[in-house]
Amino acid sequence: MRRSKFLTVLVAAALGMSMVGCGSSGGSSGGTSTGSVANKDKPLCWFNRQPSNSSTGALDTTALNFNKDTYYVGFDANQGAELQGQMVLDYIKANIDKIDRNGDGIIGYVLAIGDIGHNDSIARTCGVRTALGTAVKKDGSVDSSPAGTNVDGKSKAVQDATLEVNGKTYTVRELASQEMKNSAGATWDAATAGNAIGTWTASFGKQIDVVVSNNDGMGMSMFNAWAKDNKVPTFGYDANSDAVAAIAEGYGGTISQHADVQAYLTLRVLRNALDGVDIDTGIGTPDDAGNSLTKDEDYRYSEEERSYYALNVAVTADNYKDFTDSTKIYDKVSKKLDSSKSAEKKVWLNIYNASDNFLSSTYQPLLEKYDDLLNLKVDYIGGDGQTESNITNRLGNPGEYDAFAINMVKTDNAASYTSILSK
Ligand code: BGC
Ligand code: CA
DSSP: OOHHHHHHHHHHHHHHTTOOSOSSOOOOOOOSOSTTSOGGGSOEEEESSOSBOTTTOOBOHHHHTSSTTEEEEEEOHHHHHHHHHHHHHHHHHHTHHHHOTTOSSEEEEEEEESOTTOHHHHHHHHHHHHHHTOBOEETTEEOOSOOEEOTTSOOSSBOOEEEEETTEEEEEEEEEEEEOOOTTOOSSOHHHHHHHHHHHHHHHGGGEEEEEESSHHHHHHHIIIIITTTTOOEEOSSOOHHHHHHGGGTEEEEEEOOHHHHHHHHHHHHHHHHHTOOTTBTTTBOOTTOOOOOBTTTEEEETTTTEEEEOOEEEOTTTGGGGSOTTOOOGGGOOOOOTTTSOOEEEEEEESBTTOHHIIIIIHHHHHHHHHHTTEEEEEEEOBSSOHHHHHTTOSOGGGOSEEEEOOSSTTOHHHHHHHHHO
16 A cells, blocks of 8 residues: 555655755664763754754754764655645646636645744745746745735745646746744744735635645644635645545645654664664664664665655545554554663653644654653653743753753754753
8 A cells, every 4th residue: 555655755756856956955872870871972863853054054063963873853855845846736737627716817826934944844935836836046046935925926036937737828826925933933833824814815815726835734724714615725744634634625735754754763763872783773674673664765864964864755635545643653663672672761852842733743642652662761841832941941950861852943053952961
């Protein structure tokens, strides 16, 4: 049942490499007491928010090489972004006879941007604009800045595209886009997206033919507030269970970033470092229990970037039934480790925003399943999505833990954590 999905991934992975200018991308031995290992030498896994410069996207190599047991776990942002753009374009072409709701020859879409300084968000904005032809280049790469309101097509951040289907020519226009940040500073904010679609539809609702979002949290908020009732296809990202279920009700599609692989890797790299075994154990190489992933189907690893990237899969009306439970662990890595070889260890792990839809409804539930299998006792710390110190304040006793997994509020802020571990 998974074979066809993998083919899609492989083809997309091969094509994905050519995307222009979007975003970046480009152990301590075990022991029973935590006292003997200095905090600065304990295994550290950054996840979901890759240490990087939020303006340029350049990776923070200092943070990624904090010690010999430091890694990042995320997913391939460019490969996924390309899939997302293609999914929207395919839908438009396949539904060309009914997509232009007001018949003005313009296929208008609106775009919800998650966080203008987050590489995943930047990649998705670029991926959608590139596939639809609305992208413009700025300093050699695709401009990912919000267009604001662009009903007249005059914005400098995007351009009108021309699309020919069945011998007829249409214009594709990004009618509006903005960063969904609330007044307190939380990004990827679903409620803000719900408000934005209200504002947009009040002034130019008839022109909106497609709704696109950098994630499902915001996408579902716009779908429920307006798009569902008005039968306007809405596309998100993450394959959260509620969004996958909504495909049956007209949600256009989403992308699975293989959270089941990422959550496993987040804890697995810590486990391997704690056990002092090869880092590939239970990843590319089967462990004693028989767990392993398939390289270049499930994930890829960049040694230079110290980063594991899960590969993405498009989820549409064609295959959504395979994705209904986003918190189901991956069969290939579902066997419990022997606690005589991998003794229980304590991990400090934070979720930058306890109300982020993807992290709270998909990622954390997966982590909570894998931690038992990997014999890790994890303390989960939930942040408010806005203030780094709200989280770092709760890293007051690093000496109590054997390893750390960190999800920053802002990708520039790695030093706020490593300085605590270096003390
Ligand atoms: C997810 C978003 C989420 C963000 C949080 C992204 O990878 O797709 O849904 O809000 O991570 O950092
Ligand atoms: Ca139209």
